[in-house]
Amino acid sequence: MTSDNGPAPRTYLLLLFNTHQPYVRHPEADHCLEENWLNEAITESYIPLLDRIEGIARDGIRAPLSFVLSPTLLLMLDDNLRRQRYLTYLDERLGFLETEIHRFRGQPDLCRIAHLHRRRIERCRTLFTEMWHGDLLGVFRRLRRAGAITLLPSVGTHAYLPLWNLFPEIVELQVRAGLMWHEHCFGEKPEGFWLPECGYYPGLDVVLARNGVRHCFVDAHGVLNGRPGPVRGTDAPVHTPAGIAVLPRDLTAHRQVWVESEGYPGDPIYLNRWRDASFECDRPTAPPIAHELNRYPCGVRYWSGRESARPYSPEAAYARCVEHARHFVSTLGASRTPADRSDDRPPLIAGLYDTEHFGHWWFEGPMWLDHTLRLLAGGETQVQLVSAREYLAAYPVNQVVQPTTSSWGYQGYSEVWLMGRNHWIYPPLFDGLEWLRRLVGSGAVANARLRAILNRYLRESMLAQASDWAFMMHSEPKQTYAATRIEGHFRNMQKLRAAVDSNSAADALVEHLDRQMPLFSGMDLLAEYRGCLETSLRSNELGIAR
């Protein structure tokens, strides 16, 4: 594998964007603040990034990027209710910005920033409605067909798998549901797979291999602490005993791009995302952004730097972005040379990021990426951007190493999802899964009514298995919604279980829940679950947690 133009690469770079949102859908409410998580991500990250990537492709630049699209995100992007509500969200912001432009009519420094935000939102609206006809999945499909991006699936409902390995049938079901929904949306069987939170444990490679996955990603220490020790450190993938290629995250690329305290996003020239206009505007002029009782961030910001009170300068931010892109590309090329090894294979640097970091958390992130991709393609660097497939096809021989249990969460393991504020969610879920295992294992699921109830039971359980809720409980601000969601799923599971135990009908409840949260519509989850249970029993995987 050589560069199209310029000298042979000294470094390979893989850029992956993990795109996920928790499943939030509330048709029963006119206005649901938690639905704004997706609206914000679309406005501030997905559309700006897709816009830039389309521009790069139009300019004939080859920049292979990898995008993970989680099944819950796919479901929401393909949901008419969410589409309609997204347009309402945009219109609310455009209305708000009119009042902001009026508010700053005597302050040109701030008024031009309000205009900048209005142009940004109008651009989102034009792209979303007129250019893309509300079909963001269609844009991803088109870019994939054009070879500009590679798409990867993740598990069904973003379960953090190391905490579910006492139930291998659920791990298997989560993996299968993710693969099936990806194939349903994109018509292809993917080679790569994204593990939520990079959560890996020895033995998970067997499940992935069994389901046709060829590669996945883990955090650096997962490979570094693997057995036997990796001779190339994190400069190359390893192969697990089950034959999966595992690509380790590069921590330098992580820190420079993602960490505000030591990387580019913390530069005081950049927009201060923490000082939101909804907390500064006059209340009566700005409904529904600033409610009578509460205010919530609306994505409109005017100031640069965390500490300063200087109005944001788009020109200065642009110049700094160019500098940071140059720095990224030049340090990647210079700082990594094969050392202490007999071969001269250039290192592979895997930059793994949450997509929402670019734009939502780091306002200038999409612009930085645009500059970086153009520099990489410019022939002045010895860094070559690759997809996992390109790299693995060029370097098919790698060391056999079993990575250790690990994640990219705080402290590198499971403590974000298992601590004092959230551990209460596991025992009831485990109890329900043991009940299900006994029931389905006994074969007593013949009649159609029972199958419908158990299908819904599995949907409720999978929705509750999402790591998002435990994560939110770990960091307090969204705790109330997360706990309410979990408790709601628990109540639904109890009602469904009671109907099974008393052999009574639950048609209305099942129908209501299917309408409310139509997770994986049309998929017979119970049939999949039975298959997963049989596989786990056959493989003798029940019993040890890693």
Added chain:
Amino acid sequence: MGRAYFLLKDPHWAFLWWSISEDIRKRLFGSLSLSRPGLSLRFHDITDILFDGGNSHSFLEVAASETSDHWYIRLPVAGRVYCAEVGFHDQLGRYLPAVRSNALWLPPEAPQIARPEPLWSRLDLG
């Protein structure tokens, strides 16, 4: 009888949750006189052995109240396999486990120092 789940938090810390049936609870705390009050949690190192209840390499014992149902425990050595028991001591001081957990493998916390000759494999994507 009951059940116990033993979950990994990090290379040293684990979370144990248990449930003991009402029947067992009555027997434990009703009719029997205990030599120590409350529950006793045992954390056994069962690395590379088929655990039969009495053959662990070593164990750590912690006293817990009768009403508790979970415990965060710091285990001594990363990279080992542990199993937990929730039980009590009878009037003769004998340990009687009520429930036993799954085995839990703690990941190693550091890179391997002594590295064997590496094995290599080929992955053909087709």
